[in-house]
Amino acid sequence: MASVELTAENFDSTITGNSIVVVDFWADWCGPCKMFAPTFEAASEKEPEIVFGKVDTEAQQSLAAAAGIQSIPTLMIFRDSILLFSQPGALPPAALEDLIGQVKAIDMEAVHAEIAKQQTAVAE
Helix, strand or coil: CCCEECCCCCHHHHHHCCCEEEEEEECCCCHHHHHHHHHHHHHHHHCCCCEEEEEECCCCHHHHHHCCCCCCCEEEEEECCEEEEEEECCCCHHHHHHHHHHHHHCCHHHHHHHHHHHHHHHHC
C-alpha cells in the first residue's frame, strides 16, 4: 500500500480508524526528508496492513503545530489510537523495519491497562 496524504481534515479519522498508522512529517525543501522518502515508501509496500501517512508540514502548518513538530522529518507511530513513538530524524531501512516489528509486538492490553491505571491515579 502506498502512503496516503494526511491533512487536518483526515488525520484524526485515519488514526482512530486503523490499527497501526505510521506518520511521516516532512517538507519538500527538506533534504533529509527527501532521503527518507524511499525508505518510508518501501516500508509501506512491505506492510500492506499498516497505514503509512505523510503530512506536508508546509501545506498543513496547523496540523504540524498541533502535533508539536519542531524538526523534520519526524516519525510518529500510533497503534489503537495511542501514540507509541515520536522522534525526529530519518531512519535507515533496517531501523524502521525493526521499529515496526516492535510496535506490532506490543501487548496493547497491557498498554490500555497502564493508561487506565494512570488516569485513575490522576483522578484521585
